[in-house]
Amino acid sequence: MPLFGRKSGDEKQQGDDQRAAQEQALRDQQASIDSLAAGGLPTQATRRLEETRKHPGMFTSDLSVDEFLLVKEAGFQPITQVMGSSVYHVGFQRMMGGSRWAGFGSQELTMVSGAMNHARALALGRLDQEARLAGADAVVGVRVTRGEYDWAANQIEFQTIGTAVRLTGREPASEPTLTNLSGQDFWKLLRAGYAPRGIVAATSVFYVAASWVTQNATNWLGGVYNQELQDFTAGLYQARASAMGQVRRQAAETRAGGIVGMVIERHEREVELDTGGGSRTDMIFTFHVMGTAITPIPGDHPAPNPEFVVPMS
Amino acid sequence: MSYDPASLEGVPTHGRERIERARKAESRGFFTSDLTVNEFLLVRQAGFDPLGLVVGTSIYHIGYQQSNWSQNQEMDVLTQAMYHARELAMTRMEEEADQLGADGVVGVRLEVGRYEWGANLAEFIAIGTAVKHREGELHRAPNGRPFTSDLSGQDFWTLLSAGYRPVGMVMGNCVYHVAHQGLRGWFKQIGQNQEMPNFTQALYDARELAMERMQAEGEQAGAEGIVGVQLHERSHGWGSHVIEFFAVGTGIVPIRADHEIPQPNLVVTLND
Numbered sequence: 104m105p106l107f108g109r110k111s112g113d114e115k116q117q118g119d120d121q122r123a124a125q126e127q128a129l130r131d132q133q134a135s136i137d138s139l140a141a142g143g144l145p146t147q148a149t150r151r152l153e154e155t156r157k158h159p160g161m162f163t164s165d166l167s168v169d170e171f172l173l174v175k176e177a178g179f180q181p182i183t184q185v186m187g188s189s190v191y192h193v194g195f196q197r198m199m200g201g202s203r204w205a206g207f208g209s210q211e212l213t214m215v216s217g218a219m220n221h222a223r224a225l226a227l228g229r230l231d232q233e234a235r236l237a238g239a240d241a242v243v244g245v246r247v248t249r250g251e252y253d254w255a256a257n258q259i260e261f262q263t264i265g266t267a268v269r270l271t272g273r274e275p276a277s278e279p280t281l282t283n284l285s286g287q288d289f290w291k292l293l294r295a296g297y298a299p300r301g302i303v304a305a306t307s308v309f310y311v312a313a314s315w316v317t318q319n320a321t322n323w324l325g326g327v328y329n330q331e332l333q334d335f336t337a338g339l340y341q342a343r344a345s346a347m348g349q350v351r352r353q354a355a356e357t358r359a360g361g362i363v364g365m366v367i368e369r370h371e372r373e374v375e376l377d378t379g380g381g382s383r384t385d386m387i388f389t390f391h392v393m394g395t396a397i398t399p400i401p402g403d404h405p406a407p408n409p410e411f412v413v414p415m416s
Numbered sequence: 417m418s419y420d421p422a423s424l425e426g427v428p429t430h431g432r433e434r435i436e437r438a439r440k441a442e443s444r445g446f447f448t449s450d451l452t453v454n455e456f457l458l459v460r461q462a463g464f465d466p467l468g469l470v471v472g473t474s475i476y477h478i479g480y481q482q483s484n485w486s487q488n489q490e491m492d493v494l495t496q497a498m499y500h501a502r503e504l505a506m507t508r509m510e511e512e513a514d515q516l517g518a519d520g521v522v523g524v525r526l527e528v529g530r531y532e533w534g535a536n537l538a539e540f541i542a543i544g545t546a547v548k549h550r551e552g553e554l555h556r557a558p559n560g561r562p563f564t565s566d567l568s569g570q571d572f573w574t575l576l577s578a579g580y581r582p583v584g585m586v587m588g589n590c591v592y593h594v595a596h597q598g599l600r601g602w603f604k605q606i607g608q609n610q611e612m613p614n615f616t617q618a619l620y621d622a623r624e625l626a627m628e629r630m631q632a633e634g635e636q637a638g639a640e641g642i643v644g645v646q647l648h649e650r651s652h653g654w655g656s657h658v659i660e661f662f663a664v665g666t667g668i669v670p671i672r673a674d675h676e677i678p679q680p681n682l683v684v685t686l687n688d
Binding site for chain 2: 184
C-alpha cells in the first residue's frame, strides 16, 4: 500500500489517463462550439454520420411501422435519424417613436421575427448538413419544435428532427429534399405524381397599438355596443400576410407548383400600458407557418379511386 | 446485466401469487391484457395468443453528482443510474413473461414516476402484454430473452406481415448539465440577436449521445434497423440546468427475404 499522499505508479498513470481524457473532452467541446459558431455541426455528430456512411449496417428512424413500409414501397431506404438545433438569444426590440410602445401604430417586431427566422434556418440548415453527410436523397417527417428553458432568459431553441432516406440503388442526390410530410403523405403524394421540393417556413410578429376607437370600445362605456375592432383585425391580417408572403417567395425560389401540409400556429399576447391618467391594452400577434413546396412529376398519374372501409386501428 | 429466466428476484409475494394463478389459468385459456379489441384480434391474426399482463418495476435512489457551474458536461453518475433503473424494470418484466412461458411482450410502456414522499427516488415501470406463438415458432431475442416491443398490436401485425419481427426495445440516455452563463457573456449579448453556440452545443451533444447509445444497443442486439424512435427530454426534479435525454425505439430483424407489401389502396374510413 502506498504511503499517505503518495501515489503508486499505476495510480499515477490512471490519474494521468483520466486527466488526458478530460482535456480531450474539453478540446472536443471547444471544437464543437467553434464549428457551431460558424454555422456547422458539432464534432460528435459529424463523426457519427461519417461512421454511418462508411459502415451502413443498421438504420435508425423515428418512422412508425406503417411509415417505414410505405417509404420502402415508394422506393426509399431509411438511413438514419438526423437533427439540428439552435439556441438563440432574442435581442431587445427598439420601437420607432418616442417612449416604449407608445405613440405609434402597428408595426412588425423585426428583431423578434428575425431571431425566430434565423434560428429556424440554422436548425434546418444543420439537419440538411447531417442529411448530406449521411448521403441522403430526402428527409421525411421533419418536425420543427420551439422550446424555451428556465435557464435561458430571452432565448429560444429551435429543434428539427427527421429521418434521412435514400433512393434504393442510385447515387445520392447532391442536395437532399426536406419535407415535413409524414411517411403516409409522402407516399400518397409521390403516387399521385408530385415530388416535394423542400420545406418553406416563416414567422412574423406584429405589434398593434390600440387606437382611440378601440380604447373607447373596450372601456366600460363602449362595452355596450357591438362593433369590430378594426385595428386588431388589420394587424392580424398584416401578420398573416407577411408570413404567407415569405413562404410564397421561398416556394417560388425553388420553382415549386404549390405548398401542401401547411401548419399554421397563431399566438396573441396582450400588453397592458400605462398612458398616464389611464391605461390601454395593445396586442402582439405571432404567426408561424410551415409547409412543403411541391412540384408535379411529368407523366400520367391516374388518380386512384378511394374505397370505403372500417379501420381496425 | 445477467438474465435468469427462472428468477423472481424483486417480485413481491403477491406478484408471485398472481403469476402462479395466471399460469394455472393459462391451461384454461384465460388471460389478462391491456390490448384493445382491435389489437387483440390482430395479435391473434398474427399467430400469437396473449397470456397475461406483465409488469416490472424498480424504485431507485438516484445519487448526487456535483456539477461545475460554468461547464457543459455529462452527469455520468446520473446517466448510469437512470439507465440501470430502466434496465432493472425491463428485466423484471421479461422474467415475469418467461414465468408465463411467453415468447415476448408487446405494447410495452416504459414510464418514470416521482412521488412526494421520496425526493431523490424515482419509480421505473415497464408494463406490457406477454404473448406466445401458437405454433411454437421461435421469436426470442438473440440473447435468449423474450422479445420486447413498444409497438401497438396493429403495428405488430403489420410488421410481421411485411416480413419483419421485433427483437427488443433499445434505448440510450444521457443526463447533461448545461452551463450557466457568466456575467461577461450576458453583457456581450445584451440587446442583440445572435445564436448561443455553447447552449446549442450542450443540447445537441446530449441528444447525439443518447441516440448514439441507442444505436449501439441496436447493433448489439443484431437488429437490422430501429423503428418508432422517440426522444424524450425531462428534468426529473434536478433543477432546470440538468436535463435527461432519453431515446427509445424497437429494433427489428427480417424473417424472410422479400418485404413486399401489397400495393396499398386509398380508402375513406367510416369512423368519425
